Amino acid sequence: MTISEIAETNLRLAARRSYELGRLQGALLRGAVAALFALPGFLVCNQTPLAGVFVAGFALAVAAGRMRGQAYEEGTKAGAIAGVVPCLIPALIQSLDPSLCDAAMRGGIPWPCVLGGLGAGVLLALRGSTSAGLPYWASAFGTLGFAAALGCLPAGAMGFASLVAGFVAGGIPALVARRASG
Amino acid sequence: MTALSRGDRGAFDPAFRRLWPLLRGFARRVLPEHDADDAAQEALLRIFHRASEFDSSRDALAWALGIAAWQARTQRTRRRRRREDAGETIPERVDPAASPEDLASARELSAALDRALAELPSRDAETLLAYARGERPDLPGPTFRKRVERALSRLRSVWRIRHDHF
Numbered sequence: 001m002t003i004s005e006i007a008e009t010n011l012r013l014a015a016r017r018s019y020e021l022g023r024l025q026g027a028l029l030r031g032a033v034a035a036l037f038a039l040p041g042f043l044v045c046n047q048t049p050l051a052g053v054f055v056a057g058f059a060l061a062v063a064a065g066r067m068r069g070q071a072y073e074e075g076t077k078a079g080a081i082a083g084v085v086p087c088l089i090p091a092l093i094q095s096l097d098p099s100l101c102d103a104a105m106r107g108g109i110p111w112p113c114v115l116g117g118l119g120a121g122v123l124l125a126l127r128g129s130t131s132a133g134l135p136y137w138a139s140a141f142g143t144l145g146f147a148a149a150l151g152c153l154p155a156g157a158m159g160f161a162s163l164v165a166g167f168v169a170g171g172i173p174a175l176v177a178r179r180a181s182g
Numbered sequence: 183m184t185a186l187s188r189g190d191r192g193a194f195d196p197a198f199r200r201l202w203p204l205l206r207g208f209a210r211r212v213l214p215e216h217d218a219d220d221a222a223q224e225a226l227l228r229i230f231h232r233a234s235e236f237d238s239s240r241d242a243l244a245w246a247l248g249i250a251a252w253q254a255r256t257q258r259t260r261r262r263r264r265r266e267d268a269g270e271t272i273p274e275r276v277d278p279a280a281s282p283e284d285l286a287s288a289r290e291l292s293a294a295l296d297r298a299l300a301e302l303p304s305r306d307a308e309t310l311l312a313y314a315r316g317e318r319p320d321l322p323g324p325t326f327r328k329r330v331e332r333a334l335s336r337l338r339s340v341w342r343i344r345h346d347h348f
Contacts (some may be wrong), residue, residue: 011223012198015230019186019194023232069234070190 016070021156025066031063034080041150044091051153058083058146065139071132075139082123083147086116086163090151110155110162119168120148124167125174183242186233197233204243205250212254217261225253261329289344298340306333 035055042055058080065076089112124144127138148167152159185193202222209222231251236245299307311327312319319326 008202011202011226012195014223015198015226016194018227019230019233023189023234026234067189069191073189 004071018020027063027066028145031059034062035059037080037084037148038150038173040091041147042096043086044094046090046150046154048153051150054146054150054153058087058143058150061139061146062142065143071135074129074132075136076143078124078127078129078136079140080147082093082120082129083144085119085123086113086131086148086166087151089113089116089119090154093182111154112161113152113155113159113162114166114169116148118170119166120144120163121167121169121171122174125171126178148157183233183236183245186230186240187236187238189234196228197230198226198279201229201246205229205246208247208250210321212251217257221254221257222250224257225250228253248254249302298337301340302336305329306336309333310337 035058038055038058042051062076062080065072093112124140128140148163149160152163155162183197187291205222205225206219207220209218209225212218213221216231225246229246232249236242297308302310306329309319309326310333313330313333321329
């Protein structure tokens with residue numbers, strides 16, 4: 001190996017490090033922005049340690065998707081956009097009428113979770129890439145799960161069931177309509 | 183660059199192989215050789231650092247050369263500042279063991295310089311003398327630097343005409 005080849009190899013390594021560092025910085029920034037979006041869901045009616053874990057999980061999922069890139073990044077993006085709806089609906093209700101949040105989340109069927117799931121299902125069905133593989137969908141559902149769980153945590157197991165029911169009810173018709181329209 | 187911006191690591195090597203000779207060639211065209219490689223390397227690292235931000239609707243070549251041009255400008259500014267700082271901070275060294283021949287030669291050189299300065303327009307001579315003394319006339323920094331560069335280039339021309347053998 002000549003000196004110029006060694007120098008070029010070192011430069012290539014430095015360039016690769018620089019590329020990864022640039023991606024990491026972008027990923028951390030995107031994770032921080034995602035956490036900011038999810039923060040109202042934590043602050044308004046859900047300040048528990050478990051909810052904190054979900055906020056951190058959501059931010060980390062978005063950051064990891066950005067760092068890894070390609071289908072993972074696309075998937076986390078779609079999941080984050082869809083997940084913001086169920087994450088923020090309870091916070092929106094609480095900010096409009098503080099008594100409504102408790103009543104809606106703890107009595108009978110937690111309809112904010114149904115509504116959030118419905119919105120998330122429609123968004124993911126319309127935005128999601130139908131030809132994408134497992135990395136895309138795993139990232140999308142993982143990110144969506146963190147964000148949506150944050151919104152429906154106060155309603156407990158019933159909240160999760162309502163969220164899933166809403167998601168299926170919103171997602172399947174939207175997906176069928178999308179396929180039908182080509 | 184589009185593939186790299188999407189996180190496709192497989193595009194790294196082809197991008198490196200195309201970018202490095204291009205940036206080195208560009209830098210050598212706009213900078214002296216000893217500065218060109220430094221500037222090209224810094225531009226390359228900066229391009230890869232910012233590759234994830236690359237907007238695929240833009241022209242990749244123009245984007246990369248824009249960064250390289252900026253880096254070349256930075257390198258030129260850095261070099262000029264370094265030269266100025268060195269001129270201001272390095273004390274004049276007097277060789278205690280200078281021989282009579284050396285002293286005579288220095289006197290001759292000094293007289294030749296005085297004659298060359300006398301041939302310059304008075305403003306150029308004043309600018310150079312002020313610069314040599316480390317004085318800063320009441321002028322904005324970039325204006326003064328421009329005047330120094332112009333005066334130096336005229337002094338070089340005069341010197342070349344009078345002392346071809348130097």
